[in-house]
Amino acid sequence: MMNWYQKNIVPRLLNSEMGSKELEEIRRVVLASACGIVLEIGVGPGYNLPLYKNISKLYALEPSKELTDIAKTRANTLLFPVEFLNTGAENISLPQHSVDTVVSTWTLCSVSDPKKVLQEIKRVLRPEGNFIFVDHGASPNFALRAIQTGLTSVTKYFTGNCHYDRKLEELIREAGFIIKKIEHPHEQFKPLIYNYQGVATLS
Ligand SMILES: C[S@@+](CC[C@H](N)C(=O)[O-])C[C@H]1O[C@@H](n2cnc3c(N)ncnc32)[C@H](O)[C@@H]1O
Numbered sequence: 001m002m003n004w005y006q007k008n009i010v011p012r013l014l015n016s017e018m019g020s021k022e023l024e025e026i027r028r029v030v031l032a033s034a035c036g037i038v039l040e041i042g043v044g045p046g047y048n049l050p051l052y053k054n055i056s057k058l059y060a061l062e063p064s065k066e067l068t069d070i071a072k073t074r075a076n077t078l079l080f081p082v083e084f085l086n087t088g089a090e091n092i093s094l095p096q097h098s099v100d101t102v103v104s105t106w107t108l109c110s111v112s113d114p115k116k117v118l119q120e121i122k123r124v125l126r127p128e129g130n131f132i133f134v135d136h137g138a139s140p141n142f143a144l145r146a147i148q149t150g151l152t153s154v155t156k157y158f159t160g161n162c163h164y165d166r167k168l169e170e171l172i173r174e175a176g177f178i179i180k181k182i183e184h185p186h187e188q189f190k191p192l193i194y195n196y197q198g199v200a201t202l203s
Contacts, residue, residue, distance in 0.1 A: 010160045011066040015045040018106065026185055027051050027105060030134045030197060036100030039124060041089040041117065042107030046071030049078060055101075059094065061085040089117040094124045101125075104133045108168060110161045118175035122202065131177060131200040134185070137168035139194035148192060168196045177202065 024047070031051045040048060043060040044067050052058065060075070060082050062068045068084055075082045085093055090113050102121045111117045121131055139145050148164035155162045172179060177200035185195050 005158075006160065007066060011045070011064060011070060014067065014160065015070055018045055018047055022187055023047070023106075024051075026134055026195075026197065030105060030132055031103065033130060033132055033199065034101045034103055036129075037098070038101045038103060039092070039094065039099045040103040040105075041092075041121070042104065042110065043067070043071050043084075044107070046074035048103065048105060049074045049082070052078075052080065055080050058082045059085055059099065061087060061089055061092065063088045088112070089120055092120045092124050096123045097126045099124050099126065100129045102129070102131045104131070104135065106135050108133065108135045108171070109137065109163050109166060112161065114166060114171050115175065118171060118177070122176060125202060127202055129201070130180075131172075132198070133168075133172070133200070134195060134197040135166075135168055136164060136193045136195050137166045138164075144192065144194070148194075151192060164192060169198075172200050 027048055028051055031048055034052055034055055036055065037057045038055045039059040039061060041061045043062040049071065057080055060071060062071060063086065065086065068086060087093060089111055102125050108114050125131060139148060145165060152164045155164060169179065169182060180199045180201055182196060182198035185197050187193050
């Protein structure tokens, strides 16, 4: 039953949830600095694809076949080559130091092992490359964080392993990245969401 739900309902939910105008505005800001050979982890329904400017190639990593099929419908008219990688970001099938930019938009909240994913991002990123991200995670407010943890015990089952309470800034720093820029954009009418948007580098 749960497998059926993950396969048939979650992709439809994400296709409708992730396509809002408000998220599109945040996506535009985040993706403006993507350049060169780009790896996007957890492409999902592909809402970022038409927003990339000035990139030479995109590796579009997504473990769900159903979401990849939706993303492919948004990849038809792009001016750069797109190669889909059907795998989790815990094991990225690219050589070390092979990409200029790694992008993660609302994916670190859903991966099974964020520490392993961050090590893989470090491995494939060129030493002077950028890891650009936006995601919702743990609020610095203790009371709100307790509610986020309660909510996560439900959402991880029903919205594709989505966690509301990951300490993203801490996880990124502990993985060995230097955070060059971090902001916390608000989403209207979503008081439980605490977004982390930023750029991290290796040097
Ligand atoms: C909330 S959706 C975000 C989708 C997309 N990044 C966006 O901005 O619309 C989370 C995405 O993470 C993907 N995901 C889940 N586990 C993953 C993993 N281990 N590695 C890579 N992506 C994963 C899901 O399949 C889904 O596409």
